[in-house]
Amino acid sequence: MNAAVRAVVRTALSAGAEPFAIMEGWIGAINGGDSIRPMKWASVSSILNKGGTVIGSARSDEFRTYEGRTRATKNLLEQGIDRLIVIGGDGSLSGADEFRREWAQQLEGLVESGEVSAELAAAHPELTLVGLVGSIDNDLVGTDMTIGADTALDRIVTAMDQITSTAASHQRTFIIEVMGRHCGYLPLMAAVAGGADYVFTPEAPAHPGWQQDVCARLQEGRDAGRRESLILVAEGARDTEGKDVTTQDIAEALKDGLGEDARISILGHVQRGGSPSAYDRWMSTLLGYAAAQELLSPQAYGQACILGVRHNRVTRLDLEQAVINTRSVQKMIDSGDYVAAKKARGNTFFE
Ligand code: F6P
Numbered sequence: 306m307n308a309a310v311r312a313v314v315r316t317a318l319s320a321g322a323e324p325f326a327i328m329e330g331w332i333g334a335i336n337g338g339d340s341i342r343p344m345k346w347a348s349v350s351s352i353l354n355k356g357g358t359v360i361g362s363a364r365s366d367e368f369r370t371y372e373g374r375t376r377a378t379k380n381l382l383e384q385g386i387d388r389l390i391v392i393g394g395d396g397s398l399s400g401a402d403e404f405r406r407e408w409a410q411q412l413e414g415l416v417e418s419g420e421v422s423a424e425l426a427a428a429h430p431e432l433t434l435v436g437l438v439g440s441i442d443n444d445l446v447g448t449d450m451t452i453g454a455d456t457a458l459d460r461i462v463t464a465m466d467q468i469t470s471t472a473a474s475h476q477r478t479f480i481i482e483v484m485g486r487h488c489g490y491l492p493l494m495a496a497v498a499g500g501a502d503y504v505f506t507p508e509a510p511a512h513p514g515w516q517q518d519v520c521a522r523l524q525e526g527r528d529a530g531r532r533e534s535l536i537l538v539a540e541g542a543r544d545t546e547g548k549d550v551t552t553q554d555i556a557e558a559l560k561d562g563l564g565e566d567a568r569i570s571i572l573g574h575v576q577r578g579g580s581p582s583a584y585d586r587w588m589s590t591l592l593g594y595a596a597a598q599e600l601l602s603p604q605a606y607g608q609a610c611i612l613g614v615r616h617n618r619v620t621r622l623d624l625e626q627a628v629i630n631t632r633s634v635q636k637m638i639d640s641g642d643y644v645a646a647k648k649a650r651g652n653t654f655f656e
Contacts, residue, residue: 306358306392306439306452308586311349312593313390318346320601325384329361330397331368337380353586356456356579358392358439374404378411382421387429388600390593392439392452399628401434402609408432431607435596436624437589438613441577444488446630447622447651448613452592455584457484457576458494464572465499465535472533478502478523478559478567480536480552484576487541487638490654491576501535502526505542508643508655511550519555520562536567547641588614595619616653 310326317324324344327333333340342348352359367373381387387408391401408431415421438445441457461483472479481501485491489506496504503519505511512518523534542550552569559565581589595612599605599621609624630649637646647655 306362306589307349307352307355308581308589309392309437309439309452309593309596310358310360311352312590313597314344314349315346316594316597317601318344320597322597322601323385324597325386326360329363330393331365331373331377331400332363333361334377334380335365335367335373337376337383341380341384341386354580356581357577362393368400374407375411375414377404378408379415379420382412382415382425382429385429387431388433390435390437390596390600392437394438394440394442395445395628395631398436398438398611398624401436402624402628405432405434405609433600433606434609434624435600435605436609436611437592437596438611441491442485442488443490443652443654444486444631445611445613445627446634446649447627448611448615448620449617449653450584450588450614452589453577453581453585454490455588456579456582458491458498459582460576460579461491461495461572462499464570464575465495465501468535468570469533472535472568474532476527476532478534478536478565480538480555480559480567480569482538482540482552482569482571484572485539485541487635489539489541490652492537492539492542494654496537499535499537501537502531504537505550505555506539507541507543507638508647510547510641510643511542511544513545515544515550516558516562519558523559523563523565545641547639591619
């Protein structure tokens with residue numbers, strides 16, 4: 306995310322605009338004061354190689370209330386801010402779009418209550434919004450990649466390489482759970498890049514008899530002289546009946562089928578840490594640059610969009626439609642329509 310923030314700030318400054326950073330997400334917008342900071346060229350120096358986000362990120366219950374959003378509107382207006390770039394997942398982006406839609410109504414209320422002058426409100430009649438997708442899950446429909454997904458993939462493959470040493474020494478099987486919520490991008494790509502023996506993803510649910518199938522595959526590897534076996538499991542893995550398939554279920558299947566005492570490793574939040582990959586840095590720089598350009602274009606005023614990447618080119622998505630499509634893919638997965646879900650992702654990697 307830092308690469309995107311850096312590119313936004315520097316592109317805006319180059320265009321003669323005055324960029325601000327809102328610290329800690331919506332909490333900063335609601336708190337105002339020092340949480341809304343003017344940014345200079347040097348404010349974003351030396352952050353390109355840092356993981357996470359230097360401007361902070363937080364879930365805010367207060368932003369879900371009308372009163373909370375009223376305070377945010379007032380604080381933004383006081384700084385003359387009526388153009389926002391929001392980096393987040395589908396929830397944050399649709400929340401931001403709701404905020405944009407009710408902007409005029411908020412202004413009316415603030416003018417009526419005397420908290421904001423009619424002149425100030427008239428100078429900023431609409432809110433413009435550009436969304437960038439920040440999520441390691443790579444689950445937004447219409448973009449090939451989301452900010453952070455490549456770095457998380459890198460963390461997983463590194464962990465697989467490390468686990469391989471001990472697995473091979475002891476001739477063991479490791480069952481590794483990876484993040485990604487309901488999207489199989491991370492486990493699938495990590496399985497390919499890290500050389501896993503078996504992978505469980507939400508989009509390819511485990512069929513009846515999967516226990517025997519996993520055991521047979523592992524046995525084939527051992528017969529061929531392989532000393533280690535790695536199984537990757539998405540945190541949202543299921544079977545065709547919709548029942549969760551957990552690392553524990555798989556360990557039991559290996560115990561029953563092969564008499565193996567497999568080890569379980571749940572990678573957890575290490576996947577979301579550390580220095581960003583080169584791909585994440587340049588892609589986010591490209592997106593941050595494009596987002597600032599889009600935000601400053603007169604035609605964009607009062608509108609909302611998401612910028613993503615398709616075939617290594619920045620792509621512009623309708624915000625509302627992208628969120629609707631993402632949620633409908635989730636519904637397809639919930640209802641067991643996995644093939645349709647895979648097609649509907651609009652992601653080159655799944656195609
Ligand atoms: O959406 C990103 C993600 O890392 C998921 O892969 C994971 O399920 C979830 O967030 C973990 O959330 P938290 O950090 O709140 O525990």
